[in-house]
Amino acid sequence: MNTVAESASETLPLTRARRRERFRGRFASLRFRLILSVALVHAVLMGTFVWEAVRDQSADIRAQLVSRGHELVTLMAVASTNALLAEDLGSLGEVTDRVKRQPGVVYGDIVDIRGDVLASSDPARVGHRETRPLNVRDHFPLKPGDHVLDLSRPIEVAGRRVGTVLLGLSTRSMDTALEKTRDAGLLFILMALVVGSVAAWALSMIVTRNLHILISAVRRIAKGDLDVRVNVNSRDEVGILARAFNGMVASLQRTSREVSREHEKRTEAERLACVGELAASIAHEIRNPLAAVVNAVPLLDSEKLDPEDHAEALNIINAESRRLQRILEDFLRFSRMREPQPVVGDLGGLLEEVSQSVAHDPAVPATVGIRCHVPAGPCRASYDPDLLRQVLWNLLLNAIQAMPEGGTVDISTETLDGQVRVTIADTGTGIPHDIIDKVMRPFFTRRGDGTGLGLAIVQRILMQHGSKLSIDSEPGHGTRVTFQLPAG
């Protein structure tokens, strides 16, 4: 259950990361960039154009309102000059009444030189002191929330002020018109954005369709399919690229075939050389014991042979026969090695078990100490327990045999980057530098009683596990061998 839970919890971040990567990939795609670019260009150009148009139109509308206000206030001033000078309140009232009937007029006041309102669109104001400033700001922008454009014009006669006309124009209709213009502008920008995006999408489809064909062809090539060709007939850059791509793949296919043929030739030659070398090694290995047996057998028929020599000859025949048997068994084991069946197990436990077994072997001298430095808790790795046990036996025995005067074998593990590294270090005689590359060859041995297949078997098993043996040795100081297994 724990394993399932752990694997599920590990899968989630991976899925999220993959999704995130896919999401980023979409935004990094040429199609997206093309759509984004065209949409942005549309938005910026249309936005600028519409902004300018709206601004110009707004300025025009405002200018028209200001101009109309100025015209109206000027007319008021002209129309009311005589009546103001004559204090003809009736005529002045007619002026303000007429002005009030004009669309958008909020108020209209005629004020004399004293500041008294002589006529107003609001009759209640007549006769009172004008409270509004006589010199108003008659241009835009107005204060926030102010929807009345205030205008004033002095009534002058012979260059001298005799009164003032005040006029208020509502900006509500203008504001509504501006809002409509702005909304229309925004709608145009939105439409431009949509149309631009659709156009960009269509364009990107046309441009990237052939690129996608190329991409899928590249993926098939990456999987080893060199028969793939792209069928792009366009005359644009992508078409040129496709034709160049097809040429490149054809060339690659030819080269690959040649390399393959060369590889087969070399493999065959190496195989034949290896067979020859192996045959020579086998012949070499069995020649001496066989010669001893062949030489000893005739002696058994000799009547002159005293009983001691006869027994010695029998001993030789027995010993050499056993040696021949061992050589052949090791060779068969080497040649018929089964495929590993890895499972996730406690590598630390296996190391301790094998080290203790070896330590308790009566053949191991008492002067040799075996120390296993395995961290507390399980050290999980993926391996075939039987095959790995053989690897460890062989390496430990090699280490012990390298210490005829005694010494220490240290076994340790270390987990790094999803790999468990196993190190076996001895304090033995070490391996001379000139033969360190040969020690893993079959039938290479420095001991008279060895078959020379121990390290070859170790290397083969490790290779089957996707690993290999590394040897680091210093003659006179010892040897350190390491290999790695995938962490479980």
Added chain:
Amino acid sequence: MRKLSVIAALLVVLPVQGLYAAPDRQAHFLAFGVLPIQSPTKLAGMFMPLVEGIQKALGQPVEFVTAPSFATFMKRVMAGRYDFVYLNPLLLKRAEKAGYHAVAKVAREPFTGILVVRRDSPLHNLNPATLPKGLRIGFPDPNAYAATVMTTQYMKKLGIDVHRDFSVKYFGSQNSAIMAVYAGLVDVAGTWWPSLRSMPPRVRKGLRVIAETPPQPQMPIAVRSGMAPQRVRKLTRYLTSLTHSASGRRVLRHLGFKHGFAAANDSEYAKVGQ
């Protein structure tokens, strides 16, 4: 020293500048009522420089005011609306009842009424015997002293009854009556010299004076009795000294009064209207 003189100059100039540039809306204005002998705009053009001068002389803002008609003007006079007024001698008699009294008058120039016709008119004199029937005559207002009252009385002495021998029309102001005869709306118009002189040269040249009344006391400026004596003295002094300075003469050119104003009193107008 130079700085001090600049500050002193500013202290002197600033109040005056303020007086002219933008009258204080809270200050008390003296109302100068002018008889609507011309259109309000024309009157304002004539009297505004004088108003400014009075304002400066009195140290108080002065408001130029006229009225839509002689009748309205006199109603306001009788109601005491104006602090001082420019009106004709006949109306002065009525204004005296409201407490106004003359302090100055237009100097030296004979105060006469005149009758004008178009230059191409067949009328050359006012001979009742040869006067065509059905003539049309225009006046500014029934109460226009020189233009209406004096000319009517003059023609009566000649044996012409205006209301019988003419078709009478009133045009509200001197320049309206002058323009009416110039445009052919009437055959004769009653007016006075200052108004005729103020008309554009083209109009003046197109008209001809066929009669002038004997002189009467000139148009007065009268002050309301409630006005402080010191202010009245300042006003009179200013009016009578206009000919003594270039600025005063500029004021007079706008008014059309060549010789300015002279001091006056009510007794000079005692016989007016009798």
